[in-house]
Amino acid sequence: MDQAQLKSRFQKYFLDLNTRELGNGIDWSLLNLPIEAHSVEKGGYLFQQGDVVNRLYFLSVGLVRYVSVSDTGKEFTQTLVKGPRIIGSTRAMVTEASALFGIQALENSVVLSYPWKVFYSKMREDRAFLECYSHFLERIFIAKEERESAFVKHSAERRYLDFCADFPELKSAIPQQYIASYLGITPVALSRIRKRLQTS
Amino acid sequence: MDQAQLKSRFQKYFLDLNTRELGNGIDWSLLNLPIEAHSVEKGGYLFQQGDVVNRLYFLSVGLVRYVSVSDTGKEFTQTLVKGPRIIGSTRAMVTEASALFGIQALENSVVLSYPWKVFYSKMREDRAFLECYSHFLERIFIAKEERESAFVKHSAERRYLDFCADFPELKSAIPQQYIASYLGITPVALSRIRKRLQTS
DNA sequence: CCTATCACTTAACCTCGGTTAATTTCTTCT
């Protein structure tokens, strides 16, 4: 696929970010910057926890999880995301610090990227872009707020039921160990919960 | 205190949000909107979990905690914040949904506020404001990313030690039960941890 | 100064989820 096609994919998604035609005003001509394409095969990592990553990534097609590893070696899946969607670590990108989590592909995936600093310094001139970017940040923040709330307020069993309701298509598509890791428990514990549920 | 003074306090803080003189470009004259002042005494709530709150709040002076209550009645302290700082629920404000947490004052506090919709619809015209707002969103998102990471990666004991290092001034200023709630454990468990630490 | 209240500590017991390991089922590759 050539640059023009990659860019139009990226831009099309960026526009879709907002229902209220905000994105339409963005002046993409500001941006003459080569876009990069990465393909990550199932099980592979786009980047690892601890890497310094200052690129803006766009998962064009595929499925990934954000995974962080604890002191004691336990894996926790922060998010599951299906393309097309913007992915990456806002923190690492903005602060140029090393990432607190890695991104692993659960299916063969295609990712596009721009270097954030350059991308942002070009686009920040554009009011429409800034408004889109704010909306994007609002959305990811809200998602985090909701996930945090669910985590703190509900039991693992309840979280599993919510997961099944929220992602019916993922329930059977991804290995149970990743679901467990998303729920913050071990595969063994999830297995126990599933048994408890089916016998009641 | 009169309107002019309240506004200048608010604006001064908004400018301080960014080290790189972003805020200086904001055209505050766009905003002729009465600011409201609330005083919340120690133990009182600015708003409760479940309330619909669509205002932008600014904690001018004081100390508050964001607290959410679980299914089973357990309290969890999401954040502790000391003024001057912008506070509130981005999610509730932006989506006009009911808040997932309440805000309780741990000291007598003074809070200023604008109605978000009106405030934003006036200020969004201003590129400098949008850039400031983006930076604000980045910052709160990054803080959440870091707290989530600490929660997932570290034990309660480690989180307590980190808390003491991060907020030495709060360690003795607020009741231990709130620290426990911030760590995601009960006061009893915190007491056990403290004992374990001092004997070793 | 005394009492009521609130915060903190300590102890006994319990529960949920973690750990390890053995067993079974599902995939995938030749």
Place this chain on the structure above:
DNA sequence: AGAAGAAATTAACCGAGGTTAAGTGATAGG
């Protein structure tokens, strides 16, 4: 189809933290 590897289940045991309740300080108001 059959073998090898990965994923899921199950069981036995353990431990961190929850629960309840009793006891000890502290602080504040009368």
